[in-house]
Amino acid sequence: MRASDKAYQELREEILTWRLLPGTALSEIDLAERLGISRTPLRAALARLSLEGLVDTSRGRTGVVSDVSAASITELFELREALETAAARLASLRRDPAVFERLAERFEAAPLLLKRGDVDAYYALVADFDAALDVALGNAVFRGALDGIRLHLARARRIATDNLERLIRSAEEHRLICAAIRDGDGTFAASATTVHLKASLATILATLETR
Amino acid sequence: MRASDKAYQELREEILTWRLLPGTALSEIDLAERLGISRTPLRAALARLSLEGLVDTSRGRTGVVSDVSAASITELFELREALETAAARLASLRRDPAVFERLAERFEAAPLLLKRGDVDAYYALVADFDAALDVALGNAVFRGALDGIRLHLARARRIATDNLERLIRSAEEHRLICAAIRDGDGTFAASATTVHLKASLATILATLETR
DNA sequence: TCTGCTCATTCTGTATACAAAACGGATAAA
DNA sequence: TTTATCCGTTTTGTATACAGAATGAGCAGA
Numbered sequence: 001m002r003a004s005d006k007a008y009q010e011l012r013e014e015i016l017t018w019r020l021l022p023g024t025a026l027s028e029i030d031l032a033e034r035l036g037i038s039r040t041p042l043r044a045a046l047a048r049l050s051l052e053g054l055v056d057t058s059r060g061r062t063g064v065v066s067d068v069s070a071a072s073i074t075e076l077f078e079l080r081e082a083l084e085t086a087a088a089r090l091a092s093l094r095r096d097p098a099v100f101e102r103l104a105e106r107f108e109a110a111p112l113l114l115k116r117g118d119v120d121a122y123y124a125l126v127a128d129f130d131a132a133l134d135v136a137l138g139n140a141v142f143r144g145a146l147d148g149i150r151l152h153l154a155r156a157r158r159i160a161t162d163n164l165e166r167l168i169r170s171a172e173e174h175r176l177i178c179a180a181i182r183d184g185d186g187t188f189a190a191s192a193t194t195v196h197l198k199a200s201l202a203t204i205l206a207t208l209e210t211r
Numbered sequence: 212m213r214a215s216d217k218a219y220q221e222l223r224e225e226i227l228t229w230r231l232l233p234g235t236a237l238s239e240i241d242l243a244e245r246l247g248i249s250r251t252p253l254r255a256a257l258a259r260l261s262l263e264g265l266v267d268t269s270r271g272r273t274g275v276v277s278d279v280s281a282a283s284i285t286e287l288f289e290l291r292e293a294l295e296t297a298a299a300r301l302a303s304l305r306r307d308p309a310v311f312e313r314l315a316e317r318f319e320a321a322p323l324l325l326k327r328g329d330v331d332a333y334y335a336l337v338a339d340f341d342a343a344l345d346v347a348l349g350n351a352v353f354r355g356a357l358d359g360i361r362l363h364l365a366r367a368r369r370i371a372t373d374n375l376e377r378l379i380r381s382a383e384e385h386r387l388i389c390a391a392i393r394d395g396d397g398t399f400a401a402s403a404t405t406v407h408l409k410a411s412l413a414t415i416l417a418t419l420e421t422r
Numbered sequence: 423t424c425t426g427c428t429c430a431t432t433c434t435g436t437a438t439a440c441a442a443a444a445c446g447g448a449t450a451a452a
Numbered sequence: 453t454t455t456a457t458c459c460g461t462t463t464t465g466t467a468t469a470c471a472g473a474a475t476g477a478g479c480a481g482a
Contacts, residue, residue, distance in 0.1 A: 002435065028464070038437045039464090040251070044258055051262045053355070061444065061464060075352040082297030082353070083290075090289065141286040142293070144264070145356060213465065239434070249467045250434090272434060272474065 004041035007031075008048050015054050015065055016155045026055060026063045052151060070208050073156050077201045080149050084197065085190040087146060088177060091136035092186035099132050100182035107178060110171035114164060122167060129174060136181070159211075160204040173199065215252035218242075219259050226265050226276055227366045237266060237274040263362060281419050284367050288412045291360050295408065296401040298357060299388060302347035303397035310343050311393035318386035322379045333378060340385060347392070370422075371415040384410065 011031070014020040032042045046063055049055040056066040106125055113121050130150065134143045162170075173196035180189035222242070225231040243253045257274055260266040267277040317336055324332050341361070345354045373381075384407035391400035 004435080027462095029462090040436055040438090043255070043464090044435095047255055047258055048262060051259060053352075072352065075350045078297075078301065078350055079294075079353045079356055082293055086289075086293030086297075139286045139289055141264075141283065142290045145290055145359075148356075215465080238432095240432090251466055251468090254434090255465095 002041065003037045004044040007035050007037055007042050007045035010035060011045055011049060012054065012151075015049070016151075016158070018155070018158055020065050022065050022067045024065045026065065052148065054151070054155075068156060068159070070205055073204055073208070074201070076149065076152055076156070077197060080153070081194060081197050083142075083145055083149060085193045087133055087137055087142065088181060088189035088193045089186035090139070090142075091133050092181045092184050092189045094138055095132075095136040095181050095184070097182045097184075099136070100178045103129055103132060104175050104178035104182060107171050107175035110174075111168045114167050114171065119162070119167065122171065126174065129178065133181075156204055160200075160207045162203070166199075166203050169199065170196070213252065214248040215255040218246050218248055218253050218256035221246060222256055222260060223265065223362075226260070227362075227369070229366070229369055231276050233276050233278045235276045237276065263359065265362070265366075279367060279370070281416055284415055284419070285412070287360065287363055287367070288408060291364070292405060292408050294353075294356055294360060296404045298344055298348055298353065299392060299400035299404045300397035301350070301353075302344050303392045303395050303400045305349055306343075306347040306392050306395070308393045308395075310347070311389045314340055314343060315386050315389035315393060318382050318389060321382035321385075325375060325378050325382065330373070330378065333382065337385065340389065344392075367415055371411075371418045373414070377410075377414050380410065381407070 011020070011026075020026075026046060028039050028042055028046070031046075032039045035042065046055060046057075050057045050063060054066055055063045057063045103125075106128075110122055110125060113125075130146075134146070137143060173192065176192040177189055177196065180186075180192050222231070222237075231237075237257060239250045239253055239257070242257075243250045246253065257266060257268075261268045261274060265277055266274045268274045314336075317339075321333055321336060324336075341357075345357070348354060384403065387403040388400055388407065391397075391403050
């Protein structure tokens with residue numbers, strides 16, 4: 001693996017897990033020394049993070065970890081709703097019904113998982129859903145746009161202290177989306193996606209308020 | 212201006228204007244010599260172009276100018292429809308009616324421009340419309356996604372030999388969108404945007420067929 | 423004649439040295 | 453006391469040298 005890829009993955013992980021907090025200055029010299037590589041591949045990693053929006057280079061010469069504010073999350077979710085409702089609609093046209101039937105069943109069983117405390121298994125299920133959506137979409141350009149959103153979402157989700165009740169409702173919302181896609185009902189799938197996203201955003205914003 | 216920025220702008224311009232054709236190999240050594248800079252800033256420029264999708268580095272070690280096929284354009288327009296219909300809907304909620312009234316008037320007068328042969332003035336008007344949409348959106352994240360689309364669209368549009376009749380219909384389609392946004396009718400604005408994009412895509416694909 | 427291997431060439435990936443520019447602090451003047 | 457300017461320090465931006473890897477040609481063997 002290239003040193004620049006290694007640096008990118010390491011820094012991305014640290015940003016997404018909030019070990020590198022928003023506003024942290026990213027000095028090339030310090031980071032290169034800490035990661036044990038030279039500045040050349042490190043610069044490539046920072047450039048990539050900057051283009052993906054995790055690093056902000058617009059203010060001053062030194063890059064800083066980009067901000068996560070209520071305003072920026074709200075903007076992110078407006079874009080997310082546009083993309084995911086359209087994705088759900090398109091996936092409804094092209095899906096393999098059996099795939100989404102199986103996912104619907106798993107989401108129906110998810111409350112049991114959650115009541116056992118296995119939150120990781122639930123998030124793995126959501127990841128499976130995202131992957132199935134990508135396959136059903138059959139559009140690499142669209143998938144690239146979705147991936148960009150998911151990157152920022154992964155960071156925002158870390159601050160939302162999901163409680164059990166919210167996660168159980170989230171599972172039911174996902175079940176509805178899967179059932180709609182399974183049935184080829186794009187309009188319903190889009191509406192169910194909107195419902196889910198509004199609730200998710202509200203949860204994240206509420207968490208932000210109390211901090 | 213930094214050498215890397217200069218290289219990025221130059222290469223982007225050459226790709227968008229088809230002076231660098233899809234499939235062209237982009238050797239770092241050759242390009243650095245031609246642009247009169249060293250490989251270090253050139254690599255930064257190539258990395259940026261790669262992340263934006265104008266350069267494809269997935270196959271082999273050497274980057275090549277990314278492909279423009281009917282399939283990739285169709286995928287691009289699926290994403291574009293998702294983004295622009297949502298943008299039109301959101302802009303309808305937040306627009307300054309006077310701005311879009313003025314744009315609607317200009318699009319109504321555009322056929323006169325076009326019949327005089329002033330195609331550049333028409334494309335400038337479309338650019339003004341895009342800018343007004345960005346302002347009305349009031350969402351920097353969303354705008355970034357739209358800019359990514361417009362980059363690829365600029366390249367695709369170069370191969371569509373727009374005839375006068377198509378451009379006149381395009382002006383009328385834009386006038387409808389502006390009127391809908393002016394009136395705050397988001398649903399109509401989204402529908403009119405869909406109509407416009409379907410016609411644009413058909414024109415580009417038809418041009419591709421005949422080549 | 424075709425296939426597979428070897429070797430040379432060329433390109434990319436990385437490190438480092440140097441240049442230029444920007445930031446911060448200190449000092450002096452208003 | 454405040455502000456502006458100068459200078460030192462630090463950081464980024466660029467060039468170049470070197471190492472590693474991949475590709476293609478050429479040759480040998482089947």
